[in-house]
Amino acid sequence: MLAALSTCSTGYTSTLLGTSWRLKLDVGLEPGSWMPKKIDGWGASGARVLVDALVDFEASPVGESEELVGPLDQTRTLTARGGGKIVTFEGEQEVSFESGGWCVQRPLLSKSTEQEGLLRFWLDCPSGCAKNDVSVPPGERLFFSTGVWDDADGVLDLRAKATATAAQLSALESEEEMGTEAAGAADDYFGVDGLLGKVPVFGPMRRQFQRAEQKATLRRRSAYHASWPGLDEQRVALIASKGSLSLKQERPRGYIFLGKFEAEPLQSSAGGGGRGGGRGGTPVMGLKMKKPKRKDVGRIATASHILLKDRQVALDLLARIEKGDISFVAAANKYSTCGSAATGGSLGSFRPGDMVKEFDAYCFNPTTEIGAIGVVDSEFGTHLARLEKQSLSKGGDAPPPSVARGGTPTMGFADWGKGASVATASHILIKEEPEALLLLARIEKGEISFEAAAIEFSTCGSAAKGGALGSFGPREMVPEFDAYCFDPTTEMGVIGVVGSEFGTHLVRLEKQSLEGGGRAVKARRMADTVDPETGLRT
Incomplete structure (x- = not known):
C-alpha cells in the first residue's frame, strides 16, 4: 500500500477513461475481517460468493464523494453495466449493481504520473446476495482498492523493465547451471546479515553470496511484474491482479474486509470497444458491421491508428512521433478521437470490408510497409495508420475470436x-x-x-x-x-x-x-472407462 497519498491533479488524464472492465468479486472470510462480529458466524463455513460486475470508467463528475475514494472535484463516474448470478441451494439469484465513483491516488511527493497509483472506487449493491453463511446485505455500498498503472508511457517503461528483469534472471540461472560463475579473489570480502550486523565473507564464498542476493532481488522484481496481468500485451492501462473489497462501518472501525476481486479488460478483436462502438460510448471510427465475402476469409490485417479531425494537426503529430518526442501509443491515448485511444490506437485484426474503404485499401495494399506510419483520409478525418501484420492469402484460415x-x-x-x-x-x-x-x-x-x-x-x-x-x-x-x-x-x-x-x-x-456430410473428428473424445480412484472417465 502506498504510504502517503494524494489524488491526481485535475489536469491529468488517466488511460482508464473510456475503458470497460469485468470485475470478479470473491466474497468470503478474509484475515483481519470483522464481518463475524457484524453478523454472527459470517463466513465460518468457508463458503465464497463469486459474482461478476461489468463497469465503465467515465470522465463525467459523479455528484458525490467518499472519503476513502477521493475529493468531489476529482471523483468521476463509474457506470455499472451489468451484474451476475450466483447459484445457491434455493436456485439462481440475480445480483445487481448501481453506478458509483472512482479516483486514482498517488504519492504526495510524486512529480510524474509514470508510476503505480492506487485505484479506489465504489459500487452500490441494491439486491445484496447470500450463499450459506456468506452474505452482503441489500443496499450496501462496496468499496474497491487496488494498484493501477494508468499512463501509457509508464506502462511501456514497466514493460521494458519486466523484459530486462526476465533476461537478467535467465542469464544468471543459465550461468549457474553451466558453472561459469567466477570465484571471488581471496582478499575480497562481501558483507552478509548476521546477528551483529554485516558479517564479512572472504574468498570464494563471496561470489556465491553476491549472486544469491542478486537473484533474490531479481525474483522480487519478477514477482512484482507478474502481479500486473496483461503487461505483455498492448495495453495502456493495467490493474493489479488482486484487490481488496470492503464495507464502510461506523467509527472507529472504519472499513472492514469483505473479500477480494480481480479485474480484466473487456476487449474485442477490434481493439477499442467492439465492432461499431468504443467503450464508454465513444465510437470506434471507421468500423462497419459488414460480414466478409467467402473469398476474403483468408485475408487478415492487424493495425493501429490515431484519428484526428484536422489533417495539419495529424501531420504535426506524425512529425513529433518520427522525431521520438512522443510514442505512437502515448499519442493515440492522448490525442485520438477514436474509442480505440483507450488501447493505444490498437484495432486488432480485421478483414476486408470491416473498415471504411480508404483505410481498408491502405491496410490490404501489398505495397504498404509493415510498421511504417501512413496518412489516410476518410469521412471521419485523418488517420495515422500503422500496419502491424498482413495476410493476403485467400485460403480458409479460421476467423479470429x-x-x-x-x-x-x-x-x-x-x-x-x-x-x-x-x-x-x-x-x-x-x-x-x-x-x-x-x-x-x-x-x-x-x-x-x-x-x-x-x-x-x-x-x-x-x-x-x-x-x-x-x-x-x-x-x-x-x-x-x-x-x-x-x-x-x-x-x-x-x-x-x-x-x-x-x-x-x-x-x-x-x-x-448436416447438409453435404460431416467432417472428421479433431477433438479429443472421452472413453467410457471410469478411473476407480478419481471417478472420472479416462
Whole structure:
C-alpha cells in the first residue's frame, strides 16, 4: 500500500477513461475481517460468493464523494453495466449493481504520473446476495482498492523493465547451471546479515553470496511484474491482479474486509470497444458491421491508428512521433478521437470490408510497409495508420475470436457467414483441463446441473445464459469446437471434452443439421472407462 497519498491533479488524464472492465468479486472470510462480529458466524463455513460486475470508467463528475475514494472535484463516474448470478441451494439469484465513483491516488511527493497509483472506487449493491453463511446485505455500498498503472508511457517503461528483469534472471540461472560463475579473489570480502550486523565473507564464498542476493532481488522484481496481468500485451492501462473489497462501518472501525476481486479488460478483436462502438460510448471510427465475402476469409490485417479531425494537426503529430518526442501509443491515448485511444490506437485484426474503404485499401495494399506510419483520409478525418501484420492469402484460415453481445468476451467464436449446415450447442469453458474434468464428474454425478455449472464456473461470456451458444454454422467456432459439433458421430445431449487455444470446453451438442456430410473428428473424445480412484472417465 502506498504510504502517503494524494489524488491526481485535475489536469491529468488517466488511460482508464473510456475503458470497460469485468470485475470478479470473491466474497468470503478474509484475515483481519470483522464481518463475524457484524453478523454472527459470517463466513465460518468457508463458503465464497463469486459474482461478476461489468463497469465503465467515465470522465463525467459523479455528484458525490467518499472519503476513502477521493475529493468531489476529482471523483468521476463509474457506470455499472451489468451484474451476475450466483447459484445457491434455493436456485439462481440475480445480483445487481448501481453506478458509483472512482479516483486514482498517488504519492504526495510524486512529480510524474509514470508510476503505480492506487485505484479506489465504489459500487452500490441494491439486491445484496447470500450463499450459506456468506452474505452482503441489500443496499450496501462496496468499496474497491487496488494498484493501477494508468499512463501509457509508464506502462511501456514497466514493460521494458519486466523484459530486462526476465533476461537478467535467465542469464544468471543459465550461468549457474553451466558453472561459469567466477570465484571471488581471496582478499575480497562481501558483507552478509548476521546477528551483529554485516558479517564479512572472504574468498570464494563471496561470489556465491553476491549472486544469491542478486537473484533474490531479481525474483522480487519478477514477482512484482507478474502481479500486473496483461503487461505483455498492448495495453495502456493495467490493474493489479488482486484487490481488496470492503464495507464502510461506523467509527472507529472504519472499513472492514469483505473479500477480494480481480479485474480484466473487456476487449474485442477490434481493439477499442467492439465492432461499431468504443467503450464508454465513444465510437470506434471507421468500423462497419459488414460480414466478409467467402473469398476474403483468408485475408487478415492487424493495425493501429490515431484519428484526428484536422489533417495539419495529424501531420504535426506524425512529425513529433518520427522525431521520438512522443510514442505512437502515448499519442493515440492522448490525442485520438477514436474509442480505440483507450488501447493505444490498437484495432486488432480485421478483414476486408470491416473498415471504411480508404483505410481498408491502405491496410490490404501489398505495397504498404509493415510498421511504417501512413496518412489516410476518410469521412471521419485523418488517420495515422500503422500496419502491424498482413495476410493476403485467400485460403480458409479460421476467423479470429469475436465478442458476445453485451460486451463480455465469448472465447473462440467469430461472427462470420453461415454455411448450409447448422448446429446448436452449449459449453462450459475452463482454463485448465484437470479442473474441467473434475467439474464434468460433478455434473455426471448430479451434484450440479450443466446450466448452473456454466453460470458459476465458465470463463466465457455465454455463462450468463447457462452456457447456451444458440445456433451457428461451420467456421463460426474455433476449429476444434467446429469439428466436434459438425461430426456426424457426435451424440446429442452427451457432454464431450474439447481442447482449444482458449482452454478446455465441456460441450453439449443439442441439435445438428448436416447438409453435404460431416467432417472428421479433431477433438479429443472421452472413453467410457471410469478411473476407480478419481471417478472420472479416462
